[in-house]
Amino acid sequence: MEESQGNNNLVMDVLYRAFPNRSEEQLIAFALLYTGMRWGKDCRFGEVPNDETGLPMKTCRTNEAYWQYVHWLADYLHTFREEPNHEQYGLCRYVERMIPEDAVQLIAMNAAFYQEYTEPIESWIEEGRPFAEYSEDMRHIIDDADEYDEEAEQELYEQVRREMAEDRQYCHGVSHADVAYRIPLSIALQNEPSRKNRVRLVDRFFMIYDEYLLK
Numbered sequence: 001m002e003e004s005q006g007n008n009n010l011v012m013d014v015l016y017r018a019f020p021n022r023s024e025e026q027l028i029a030f031a032l033l034y035t036g037m038r039w040g041k042d043c044r045f046g047e048v049p050n051d052e053t054g055l056p057m058k059t060c061r062t063n064e065a066y067w068q069y070v071h072w073l074a075d076y077l078h079t080f081r082e083e084p085n086h087e088q089y090g091l092c093r094y095v096e097r098m099i100p101e102d103a104v105q106l107i108a109m110n111a112a113f114y115q116e117y118t119e120p121i122e123s124w125i126e127e128g129r130p131f132a133e134y135s136e137d138m139r140h141i142i143d144d145a146d147e148y149d150e151e152a153e154q155e156l157y158e159q160v161r162r163e164m165a166e167d168r169q170y171c172h173g174v175s176h177a178d179v180a181y182r183i184p185l186s187i188a189l190q191n192e193p194s195r196k197n198r199v200r201l202v203d204r205f206f207m208i209y210d211e212y213l214l215k
Contacts, residue, residue: 011035019102029094029106038114040087041163041180046171047076059175070206073178074198080186087159088184095184103188104201107181108208115177116213121160131157177209178202 011034015027049072051057051065060066084092091110095103124134131154142148163180171179178185185205192198 008035022099022102026098026102029091029098030102033106033110033113038117039091039110040114040159041167042085042088042183043163043167043169043171043180044085045080045082045182046167046174046179048072048174048176056174058173066206069176070202071199074189074195074202077182077186077189077202078192078195078198080182080190082183082186084183088181092184092187095187098188100188100192100197100201101204104185104205105208107184107188108177108205109212111177111181112209112212118156118160121157122164125157125161125164178205 008031011031012024012027015030015034016022019027019030048057049069051068057065057069060069091107095107098106121134134157135150135153138153139148167180185202189198189201192201
């Protein structure tokens with residue numbers, strides 16, 4: 001317990017230096033993220049604009065398409081109002097207390113960390129393989145079997161399965177990283193009156209997401 005408390009204090013000390021003039025309330029979500037917390041997806045909202053040919057812009061293959069999508073999303077999120085699902089309720093409460101730049105960074109980092117962690121699970125599910133096989137494989141990978149929490153891992157496995165089904169239903173073929181985190185992003189942007197700043201914040205989200213996904 002004392003070691004855990006010490007680690008938490010160390011993380012907060014680092015965050016205070018990295019984010020000066022922020023309160024503990026504004027930084028606690030970053031601390032949770034760095035100590036292993038991950039907020040899952042919400043794939044209920046897959047709306048996208050049409051491209052120049054009139055087809056849904058499910059991906060951005062050019063720089064021009066990227067900026068078209070960023071500008072559209074900045075406007076879309078500014079007026080988007082929905083209640084978060086269970087997985088993102090806590091994330092949204094933290095985002096409400098943060099300045100937009102920090103909130104967007106938090107959401108982008110979490111999106112990248114969660115995607116990196118769950119991609120192997122998605123592969124197992126896509127192959128139609130049961131959790132028991134996945135769990136057995138994990139036991140061989142983890143050095144200390146005593147640290148493996150099978151119950152928690154099974155809950156995550158089923159959560160990812162639900163998210164994948166939801167994605168197929170509402171966001172089929174849409175590859176944009178924002179679609180799974182639109183509610184927290186909308187909270188971060190809704191109080192920003194400047195469209196120019198909203199565009200900048202949306203671009204910031206994608207840049208940070210790409211940066212952390214590639215680390």
